[in-house]
Amino acid sequence: MLQIRKAPIAAGMLFILIFPWAADRIPGIDHYPDVMIFAGIYCLITIGLSLLMGYAGQISLGHAAFYGIGAYVSGILTTRYGFDPWLCMPIGALAAAAVAVAVGAPSLRLRGHYLAMATLAFGVIVNIFFREQRQWTGGPDGMTGIPGLSLFSFEFDSILSYYYLVWGIVAAAFFFTIALIQSPVGRALRAIHTSEPAAAAMGIPIARYKIFVFAFSAMLASLAGSLYAHYMNFINPGTFDLFFSIKLVIMMALGGMHSIWGALVGAVLVAFLSLEWLHFFEQFEILIYGAILLLVTIFLPEGLAGLPAKLLERARRPS
Amino acid sequence: MTNGPLLVIEDLVMSFGGLTALMNIQLRVARGTIKAVIGPNGAGKTTLFNIITGVLSPTEGHIHFTGRAISGLKAHQIAALGISRTFQTVELFTNMTVLENVMVGRHLRINSSFFGCGLALPHIRRQERRLRAQAMEILDFIGLADKSRLLAENLPLGERKILEIGRALATDPLLLCLDEPAAGLNETETEAAARLIQAIKEQGITVLLVEHDMKVIMNISDEITVLNYGEKIAEGTPVHIQNHPQVIEAYLGDGTII
Amino acid sequence: MRHPWFIRAAQRMNSISFATQVLQFIVTGLTVGAIYAMVAIGFNIIYNVTEIINLAQGEFVMLGGLVMVFMHVSVGLPLVPAFLSTIFLVMLVGIVMDRLGIRTIRKPSVMTLIIATVAVSIIIKGVAMLLWGKSPYDLPAFSGRTPIQLGGVVVQPQYLWVIGFLIVVAVGLTYFFNRTILGKAMRACADNPSAARLVGIDVEKMVLLSFALSAAIGAVAGMTMTPIALMDYDRGAMLAIKGFGAAILGGLGSFPGAILGGLLIGLIESLGAGLLLSGYKDAYALIILLAVLFVRPSGILGNLQVTKFKRF
Secondary structure: OOOHHHHHHHHHHHHHHHHHHHHOOOOOOOOHHHHHHHHHHHHHHOOOOOOOHOOOOOOOOOOHHHHHOOOOOOOHHHHHHHOOOOHHHEEEHHHHHHHHHHHHHHHHHOOOOOHHHHHHHHHHEEEEEEEHHHHHHHHHHHOOOOOOOOEOEEOOHHHHHHHHHHHHHHHHHHHHHHHOOOOOOHHHHHHHHHOHHHHHHHHOOHHHHHHHHHHHHHHHHHHHHHHHOOOOOEEEEHHHHHHHHHHHHHHHHHHOOOOOOHHHHHHHHHHHHOOOOHHHHHHHHHHHHHHHHHHHHHHHHOOHHHHHHHHHHHHOOOO | OOOOOOEEEEEEEEEEEEEEEEEEEEEEEOOOOOEEEOOOOOOOOOHHHHOOOOOOOOOOOEEOOOOEEEEOOOOOHHHHHHHEEEEOOOOOOOOOEHHHHHHHHOHHHOOHHHHHHHHOOOHHHHHHHHHHHHHHHHOOOOOOHHHHHOEHHHHOHHHHHHHHHHHOOOOOOOOEEEEEOOOOOOHHHHHHHHHHHHHHOOOOEEEEEEEEHHHHHHHHHHEEEEEOOOOOEEEEOOOHHOHHHHHHHHHHOOOOOO | OOHHHHHHHHHHHHHHHHHHHHHHHHHHHHHHHHHHHHHHHHHHHHHHHHHOOOOOOOEEEEEEEEHHHHHHHHHHOOOHHHHHHHHHHHHHHHHHHHHHHHOOOOOOOHHHHHHHHHHHHHHHHHHHHHOOOOOOOOOOOOOOOOOOOOEEEEOOHHHHHHHHHHHHHHHHHHHHHHOHHHHHHHHHHHHHHHHHHHHOOOOOHHHHHHHHHHHHHHHHHHHHHHHHOOOOOHHHHHHHHHHHHHHHHHHOOHHHHHHHHHHHHHHHHHHHHHHHOOOHHHHHHHHHHHHHHHHHHOOOOOOHHHHHHOOO
């Protein structure tokens, strides 16, 4: 039986709650809550990807595009049309979902590498649009002056307030996804992943489920993009390029695709790697990511999330 | 509507490229009966199953189920109309428990709205409890209630086949298609499977059966259709088939019948 | 109503120069298309034997260009030895990729194999960045840069080298797959690996060979394109995407399809960039790719039954 244990969730929530307080008291890491905001934004994307990759068994190499759609919808609607930022989030998410259905529907009916390649091509095209539609997006220089978020008269303008806002949304997405996994929908997805013929014989519409999950993951990525735009107040196309899509795959592979915990761990680790720890090795950054991805794929196919079970098994087995 | 045959197949032709797997097949399955389809390997039995359940689309011909044309529908749509099946190669959801396998079988009969499930709305949670109880009832019926918490992949072959039947039953089918339910089973397991199939018939569910074990076929089926090289060569009651000269020549000549 | 003579003359002038312009775009497009065709052929060789989509295919092209620059310009080897040693080195990279990156995967699935080739491609890219830095490199054209004028259309001699090498690769591979024992063995693996294994073909060796062969073809593409388009460490991904677009357009696995698809993508790109908006140069071909996936997923020359019933 697939059960999500309550203790790790409680521990994780406690960690997130006290992290800014603790980081502030440890010299050298007092700026970590800022990094954790980005980690939370990445987590939002990987939570959706864990459903797509771990449960629907599909790979996307273009999720940076959905991330970008959210950011640009927020940026354009607020700066050019004076929309309320909160309204931009659902609009961006719906736009991303619509695009996902249009891209995913034909390629999900085919198998294996078609979605991978379609999303790869799609991601590149969208990035070219971000660069070239200067009158809307500001072109390669990007757009500035995107307003921050506020609720009634409270402004989410400090790192601390944005930290709790982002992680609150991550928690909501996390609980939604966990409930989904444990529901008939999650069982249907696992069924599809194990045996498509048997799932179809049980009356499960396979293509519709895959498209649904793809669209859902696109919506979460778009939401993440909106949060990014309203936090940075500035966006440019470089943030949403092919390499970010690949970084998302690295997060998933490193954390473990078959576990929602893996999605969180992978996102946080890669956020710290790219924003903090690899800063001094800029020359080697690409190479290090490549090495991590290959080593994990070869030696740790279940990712870090699979490590405890593996160690436990090794410990139990008398040597 | 309750009168005519449950399933009517007319002039069915199936060819793959140049190879004709089924030729001009006519088949009727009467309600509440057990119908067996037999024939040597490569006779086209599994192909016939795959067409009925929507895995393949026929090249020509019509299939009517409860009076409704179903050829060309997708597998999940046909399942929704009340045709369920098992697989020759046992396609269980191996990484789920026995109970969960049966619960997936209820998929058609429940509400699985994406947002209702994600928000864990009260009616979804109530439904989940009901679902568990219904699945346990089915496990009771097929005799696997005490193994509900095991992973499906850990069952022995005989029980896996029984579980697959139970999962198919969970869809509330009108017609249950069983693809070699006794293949690979030992004698006791085969007897258990045969008893289960008869019990299913007594529940009022029509059974269409492909099988090689002649003892099972002759004991439980009401009518038998014999296929050979994609063509129907005989049809009738077990007694009739046992004495049919063409059948004996094509298929039973080596004495497998006795 | 007849226009005054000078307007008619201007119109004629304009139309002539427009026709020449289009012709020029076509010539350029076919040349670029020949490169994509070679990348697509590389995809097909590995796909046919292993059903892997090797996303590192573009990195072979990039490496071909940069290694050739090193051999020919930095070391100063003459053209032919530099050419051959580059092929050899890139082939070696292909072999190492199969040994270290593909065969070591214990639970191969479509997803893990895609991820593994992505990993290898960024490793190659990262190493290339360390070795050559981020700036683009030029390579002397094989036979000078004196353009050939064909009725107003400018043809660089290097264009002919590119198209010539595509023909050599196509003829060579046709001969290899149809006439040689080794080529036939590779085809057998593609059709049915277990049967191939039964008749004593070493499937693993064939997989290795397919990586070596497609790395070599990638290297040829890279060496021939560098004098026209320069080369830098970051070009692989886009070349891979377009080459894959060509392979899909022509039907995955089909060699004539790859050539047709490659030339088509080159033409679309060149005409699109020349006549419409140049900023979207890279997008046109990909939009066509997505459109093909919508309408006819098996490609122009492909057969859906084949794609559908292949393993996986």
